[in-house]
Amino acid sequence: MHQVYNYFGYIEKKLYCEEVSILNLASKVGTPFFVYSKKAILDKINQYKEAFKDYDTLICYALKANSNLSLLKIFEENGLGADIVSGGELYKAKKAGFSSNKIVYAGVGKTDFEISYAISENILSFNVESFMELDVINEIASKQEKKANVSIRVNPNVDPKTHPYISTGLKKSKFGIDIDQALDAYKKAVKLENLNVVGVHCHIGSQIMDVSVFREAAEKVVDLVFKLKKEGIELKFIDMGGGLGVKYHPDDNPPTPKDLADAIIPVVKQTGLKLIIEPGRSLIAEAGALITKVIFLKDKQEKHFVIVDSGMNDLVRPAMYNAYHHVLNVQEKDEEMIADIVGPICETGDFLALDRKIGKVERGDLLAIMTAGAYGSSMSSNYNVRPIALEVLVDGPNFKVIKEREDYKHISKYEEEVL
Numbered sequence: 320m321h322q323v324y325n326y327f328g329y330i331e332k333k334l335y336c337e338e339v340s341i342l343n344l345a346s347k348v349g350t351p352f353f354v355y356s357k358k359a360i361l362d363k364i365n366q367y368k369e370a371f372k373d374y375d376t377l378i379c380y381a382l383k384a385n386s387n388l389s390l391l392k393i394f395e396e397n398g399l400g401a402d403i404v405s406g407g408e409l410y411k412a413k414k415a416g417f418s419s420n421k422i423v424y425a426g427v428g429k430t431d432f433e434i435s436y437a438i439s440e441n442i443l444s445f446n447v448e449s450f451m452e453l454d455v456i457n458e459i460a461s462k463q464e465k466k467a468n469v470s471i472r473v474n475p476n477v478d479p480k481t482h483p484y485i486s487t488g489l490k491k492s493k494f495g496i497d498i499d500q501a502l503d504a505y506k507k508a509v510k511l512e513n514l515n516v517v518g519v520h521c522h523i524g525s526q527i528m529d530v531s532v533f534r535e536a537a538e539k540v541v542d543l544v545f546k547l548k549k550e551g552i553e554l555k556f557i558d559m560g561g562g563l564g565v566k567y568h569p570d571d572n573p574p575t576p577k578d579l580a581d582a583i584i585p586v587v588k589q590t591g592l593k594l595i596i597e598p599g600r601s602l603i604a605e606a607g608a609l610i611t612k613v614i615f616l617k618d619k620q621e622k623h624f625v626i627v628d629s630g631m632n633d634l635v636r637p638a639m640y641n642a643y644h645h646v647l648n649v650q651e652k653d654e655e656m657i658a659d660i661v662g663p664i665c666e667t668g669d670f671l672a673l674d675r676k677i678g679k680v681e682r683g684d685l686l687a688i689m690t691a692g693a694y695g696s697s698m699s700s701n702y703n704v705r706p707i708a709l710e711v712l713v714d715g716p717n718f719k720v721i722k723e724r725e726d727y728k729h730i731s732k733y734e735e736e737v738l
């Protein structure tokens with residue numbers, strides 16, 4: 320196979336995922352659909368495990384990147400923990416079999432119900448994002464006659480040099496507690512009777528291509544750990560969050576898990592504390608593609624349009640961040656064309672690629688939108704009452720449908736129930 324993206328490549332001009340022809344797959348399951356390579360996922364898991372094997376590290380997969388239960392099971396079976404951000408993600412993590420002592424829970428707006436649910440599940444740590452949240456967790460834990468494990472999410476004011484919408488560690492961002500206020504937060508937390516103070520958490524952003532920013536953040540967190548020690552506050556772990564970038568453009572050269580380990584382990588090591596990391600995108604993005612069919616071609620005076628059966632409801636990243644996703648023809652072509660590849664949704668922002676050079680397509684041809692494994696299906700919606708796309712997992716020559724295509728009845732189920 321002439322490999323193009325990870326486990327995606329061409330055999331006799333036809334695109335394959337591992338040993339499965341995408342054309343054959345589409346004829347069996349219809350379009351649009353997300354396809355994932357199990358080997359690509361296992362490769363990434365192993366790269367992470369290998370990179371961090373010499374330091375006591377818990378790798379918690381961030382469910383927000385993709386929470387399909389069959390994929391979660393792969394991460395769980397390979398020993399990873401889970402990073403969650405809602406009660407729904409906790410439910411899915413438990414359903415996939417993650418043990419509670421490997422679950423960490425971040426988020427600026429945890430509801431009382433979600434806090435109570437996570438306390439009853441005895442999770443490893445709440446990553447607390449405000450002073451008020453400390454009081455509320457303490458109060459709810461006291462009602463349950465329990466102690467909740469908490470870490471403070473600190474905001475180190477480090478610029479991750481990524482898209483502003485996915486930068487989370489800057490002073491003006493809503494996330495975490497400013498690192499200069501962290502000491503006060505810890506002093507408060509240790510006084511609250513129903514809290515166990517266990518760690519410190521920090522997540523500076525996503526799609527980070529320069530690992531030096533992780534080192535910078537780790538140095539600030541380690542300084543804080545030493546300050547806390549002086550005050551008699553001893554922690555068990557440092558959670559450095561996720562954020563490693565992936566290859567979207569063919570010329571991208573993202574850092575590897577080893578680069579990340581080399582940047583942060585020497586810093587964290589000074590404390591002797593256990594390390595937690597929370598990668599999402601880098602474990603799953605490159606393992607997935609969105610397969611869509613060309614419905615119409617339209618030549619306007621200014622532009623050519625390729626109109627496909629998938630849009631911003633399946634993959635919102637281009638509309639939301641003007642993100643680049645590489646587009647491959649499922650059947651390689653000899654001639655080329657330049658076009659906007661757009662969806663059927665009534666929004667001008669509903670595009671998958673703009674002014675993009677692809678092989679010249681005809682009605683009915685298939686396109687593969689690459690690097691769609693993360694923040695694709697997990698961010699999809701029913702906008703324009705479009706069913707959520709089907710998902711398929713490929714393993715060598717075999718494939719399995721891991722999410723059925725929604726039907727119209729299912730989309731309107733809860734409304735029909737109250738009609």
Ligand SMILES: Cc1ncc(COP(=O)(O)O)c(C=O)c1O
Nearest residue numbers: 381522525561562597598599600
């Ligand atoms: C707290 C937290 N942890 C982990 C992640 C996962 O990040 P990524 O998918 O960039 O690895 C995110 C998302 O940015 C996050 O907000």
Ligand SMILES: N[C@@H](CCCC[NH3+])C(=O)O
Nearest residue numbers: 383485525526636693694
């Ligand atoms: N959804 C974003 C990443 C958000 C990260 C979550 N804090 C993306 O597609 O790039």
